[in-house]
Amino acid sequence: MLSQQDMLEAERHGKQVRSIYVYEAPVRLWHWINALAMVTLAVTGYFIGKPLPTMPGEASDNFLLGYIRFAHFAAAYIFAIGLLGRIYWAFVGNHHAKQIFKLPITNAQWWSEVFFELRWYLFLEKTPKKYVGHNPMAQLMMFFFFTVLAVGMVFTGFALYSEGAGLGSWQDSLFGWVIPALGGSMQVHNLHRLGMWIMMTFALVHVYAAIREDIMSRQSLISTMISGWRMFKD
């Protein structure tokens, strides 16, 4: 479905123009804001669970963990609101904007291309395929390790935040049920932290794959997320 659409699109522009407009401005903006929020969340989150060495002096002179938690919560709001905005854009944006939210799992062609990509990454294929949007493998990973996980992090995160916000707060009304459902506050803390590690591990893979494909598959990836245009070298 997707790749055929891509091919048509590529045919339409490809041979002459050799570049296609893929990521619209809101998607690009969200990508970088989200990346920044994620880095902030991971670093501050790490230090909330395992705080920095103790501060000298009076308690009234220090507010270190307070600031760290503030940064975490502020970045969390940006992350969550950004995610909401991104979901909105999946409805109103171009078809590439929908990719990370739905998988064409009933499409046999798509699955065969997932395995093709897997073989390509395992050095079993000599020449890569080109995709206007995400390649099917990337789409699959993105769906589970970003979209699903991000929703999970928002739910567990706001559930934990609701503990401080208190009973009856909107965070509690919307997300408070998560805590007993997952087996208590301590368990939710632990799972939220595990989610951070999974997301950071995925970020490693994401950055590596983007750089590698940028070089290997003779099409732009990193600059595409800045300019929005996918360039094909041949």
Place this chain on the structure above:
Amino acid sequence: MTETFYEVLRRQGITRRSFMKFCSLTATSLGLGSAAAPTIAHALETKPRTPVLWLHGLECTCCSESFIRSAHPLTKDVVLSMLSLDYDDTLMAAAGHQAEAILDEVKKKYKGNYIVAVEGNPPLNEDGMFCIQGGRPFVEKLRETCADAKAIISWGACASYGCVQAAKPNPTRATPVQKVITGKPIINVPGCPPIAEVMTGVVTYMLTFDRIPELDRQGRPKMFYGQRIHDKCYRRGHFDAGQFAEAWDDEGSRKGYCLYKMGCKGPTTYNACSSMRWNGGVSWPVQSGHGCIGCSEEGFWDKGSFYDRVTDIKAFGVEANADTVGKAAAGTVGAAIAAHAAVTALARARQKAGETDEQKGEK
């Protein structure tokens, strides 16, 4: 006609002055303000007494021990006078068949109008044979007694969540009351044990107002379990400042810094310890220099070490904490990426060499 609470209390030798003091104290501790004191007094004077039956399953009696040490002697006297008249096999004078007969009597006489307070829980394995009372499994006694009750109070972590006897692997299949009794309002009052004033507060509220207190999602009274230990902790300032005890005998520990790094479970525990404290307000765990162990939280025995903040997650028979898993995953993936990049570079170099050869050949 059945007696009112007031009549019972007077018969127990409690003066009117003491009775009024008790009403004010209760109004205050329930957060209702002094204006509610006359309401409480009026209710106690006019309402027929609601009997409370106190059952004991698999437990250590720490809930009873806590309860009879309720800080204010008045509270203890008043509430105990109310309770001991009926059934509590640990505290009552009667024993054997005489005691068991009271259960039947109350059940018949006050059908649908008595409260059952359960301390401990029933074990379900081997048809409940791990806890026998009066020649019968406790679970049978519990089911029968609760069948005609108006409401049920689950005292402590045992009755609310299972506590130590339900910790993995739970050989007797000790099961919390809320999973055995259905179709009745159940009030969970967790803690190992719960704070005495919390216990008397809950009983008094129910007896006085003839309704159960407002409960949260886990069936706990909001008035006592609405906030975490952490939210009202007097060491919270040190937490926000980033000042922690890093070892049990270090400088920070002596200065009374936050015990978060020593594994304090205050941030994940709902209870009133930090505001009501223990033993008549003398002290409480954090004040005595040891972190909270989270005894009022579900399954606290199975939630990893009392002395770690990032605790182990048990799943699929594996036990590891989020940091161990995360660092291993990130490390492995990082190494895999490096290896993958190296192979890629190598393959590319070889391909290029091949291309150059081909080009040379063409020339």
